[in-house]
Amino acid sequence: MKIATYNINGIKARIQSLTNWLKQAKPDIVLLQEIKSVDENFPREFFENMGYQVETHGQKGFNGVAILSKLPLEDIVRGLPGDTSDTQARWIEATVIGNKAVRVCGLYLPNGNPVPGPKYDYKLEWLRRLKKRAEELIKSEEIALMAGDYNIIPQPEDAAKPHEWIADALHLPQSRAAYREIINLGFTDAFRSKHTGPGHYSFWDYQAGSWQRNIGIRIDHFLLTATCADLLIDVGIDSCVRGDEKPSDHVPVWLQLDA
């Protein structure tokens, strides 16, 4: 099965480019972030007509995540557990029934800027809650993955200009340490298990010709449990869609599982 993650920066503004990419890339499952839509306004029939089951966890104005799937979905959970007062729509998970059952978790991790401040505190707290859910997935020995916009630059080679990110919430040592703690539970960064070196990005700023000059960062990640990593066939980044008309500032990251 082919699974992708894609921060689309607004579903209303991206219906056409998302549809074009779906027809070309033909993923079985897509984890979407920043749908910027309430559930009632998500254009679900657009994607249902393409053969996708649509599950959303939206909110008004910003954030919002969703799953599109050509395979049956079961046991859908909306919202990251651990804080009932958190009203931001940043997490959705479900079990995909393919040749094997795969637990897929779609996430939109808080940006965290400016630092210091309440937004950065929220980011670190969200990472702590993510680690708890990650520990459960490891303990259960499920075939599982957590994918989405992590808003984390894991290593200097994941930025074209790492020195510009030194004081940023996406790259601060405290942010990367919290991310490493999750990796160290036993997760595999799918992309880095197949590709090394600099120059692989998933986000280019709209400003200052970042795409044309290839000034990007890699912040959209697939983390796989061990039982899931054993099934990994291929992984890639569809960077070319960043050059399309009216693009998101992120591009799709995808992988193929023997499942």
Add this chain to the structure above:
DNA sequence: ATGCCTCCCCGAGGGAGA
């Protein structure tokens, strides 16, 4: 460079993104 651009809210201009 507290900007640069683009999304959302709506129907102006501000919040948010990263």
